[in-house]
Amino acid sequence: MKRITIREVSEKAGVSTAAVSYVLNGRIGKVSQETVDKVRKAVDELGYIPDFSARSLAGNRSKLIGVVIPQTEDRKQLLLQNPFYSELVCGIEARLRQSGYHMILSGVDKGEGYLDTSMQRNLDGAIIMGIYQESFYEDLKKVRLPIVLIDSYIHDSYFHVVGVDDELGGYLATKHLIDNGHTAVALVTGSIRKDGVMEKRFLGYKRALKEAGLFYNPDYVFEDSVSYEYGQEAGRVIAEKHPDITAVFAVSDMVALGVISGLAEAGRHVPDDVSVIGFDDISVARMCHPPLTTIRQDIVGRGSMAAERLLQAITDSEESLPQEPTVMPLTLVQRDTVRRLTPE
């Protein structure tokens, strides 16, 4: 299909290319209504489609947003299989497209940073999910690109952040278990790193324990990776080595599902033998059996919010520094995996 250029439009309309460009970019006030009409007409008749590469090159915006999601541990694949990320991406894409932006979705290779991609593609902004090493963020700052972080407690006012109150979530989950009469509450979590999401949830877990006057027992925390497989393993261990544990707070729904499976393998059932609560409320949480009690965050909404803030930052001004982090709400969703221990 032959490409119609702005020049052809200008000829057809009998005006200059500059005039066409103005009209196309809504620079009204710079051109007469008559010109606008002529151009519009020519654009329609010719079926003109702008070339974003040229726009981008001419120093304008690329209307391209980079979206980075973590990879599987073998670094071979995106972690998109994890519903948490795919739902986030859904929210982001919808919002971006609504404003005429496109999204380049990718992971970032081991060792590589994201600087190359952002420069190569003249990205207008980026949304980063997952946690990376310090240098990754430092690099990113060099590009002076509006950036929204999800999943990160990086303490740097350069970045926009759209998060949830993970500490509160951990607290709510644990408290719900305690409120149902459980006193031996395990935590199954990914590796707890300083200022990480896991640490916050862990802190919430401890706060709930403390508030209830319960003893914090390190033997009850199972820490490895946030994956279905590890959940399974932890479930088995709990079933076999810790018959005293009656409830588990799993740090994500995927982990919770694993725990339930591991428990079942060892012949212990949820919620009859042990109660389980998850975190996230991914869509399978209500599809599985039994439906999972969990701490719900509106993941899709969080995605659109991230896009929203990014778009805002892009249009607002080139140099407006981020405000406060946006904190999305969390709610407890009671389904069928928590059993009341002491009926009163």
Add this chain to the structure above:
Amino acid sequence: MKRITIREVSEKAGVSTAAVSYVLNGRIGKVSQETVDKVRKAVDELGYIPDFSARSLAGNRSKLIGVVIPQTEDRKQLLLQNPFYSELVCGIEARLRQSGYHMILSGVDKGEGYLDTSMQRNLDGAIIMGIYQESFYEDLKKVRLPIVLIDSYIHDSYFHVVGVDDELGGYLATKHLIDNGHTAVALVTGSIRKDGVMEKRFLGYKRALKEAGLFYNPDYVFEDSVSYEYGQEAGRVIAEKHPDITAVFAVSDMVALGVISGLAEAGRHVPDDVSVIGFDDISVARMCHPPLTTIRQDIVGRGSMAAERLLQAITDSEESLPQEPTVMPLTLVQRDTVRRLTPE
């Protein structure tokens, strides 16, 4: 961050911009080894990063691939929540990135085609999932862009196709149920359209029935949408209105999960009361309870294969017509949702 241009590199290296471009594009043979070395050195020292917009504009390739996935019914969101698509995307992205390509992931708005996007972005190719109206494909052809279709039985040699033998899959699934002694086998499916994936599986279902000398009973096919929710509904109906049905072939794992849930709601359990087999083997199939017996396709592999073929088509030649469709293998995965009816 300041942009280093090819011109600066050329100055630093003491050669022409053309020479730099040649080296950058591996046009060896056009330049002396000495020049290559000088350029490489300058590139490294300066930290040169190419501008893909400029490349794209200069008539070269954009190294951008469009990936289209279907939307939810309300057309508000990508269907990425469906693990089938997210796994596909994982496979695609990994393969593309390996070759230095990026992927623009998007849905396509109601009424809108994809022609605009492909022209705007100077896409080098596209991978289309889902089914669209005729005009969508016609438009696409106009752009003369290599295109890989997944999920489509469009009969047009312009397009590359990476599929599975859905008829065979339907046959295998149904046969497995029959082999286990079931004679009243229901089919729960999305809407059966001519030359669609659903029709093929339906045909396989009928073939297995016929081969076993079983009567095809239209009352046993539940046709609506391929979603968890519809599966649930069908499951309920089967439990309440069709106590004679002992086995269900669900046209996708998500649907199967729904069926199991609907059945359970009505007090009927899988596999004790009724057997269920799914299709796809999405990752939750082995995580749910009980683990789902299903027809496995290597979804991620199919994604990389699609990318592979596209890349091939892009480099091969500008005008090579697609060969045969690539057909990915299908295998039966026996887990715990099918019970043997007549022990022998």
Add this chain to the structure above:
DNA sequence: TTGTAAGCGTTATCAA
């Protein structure tokens, strides 16, 4: 083997 220079489609500057 190398360098010069003409595009590629837009935007933006600056006269008119």
Add this chain to the structure above:
DNA sequence: TTGATAACGCTTACAA
């Protein structure tokens, strides 16, 4: 209000 025209960074004839 308008319209030439110079960037933008790169590729690629064509000349040297």
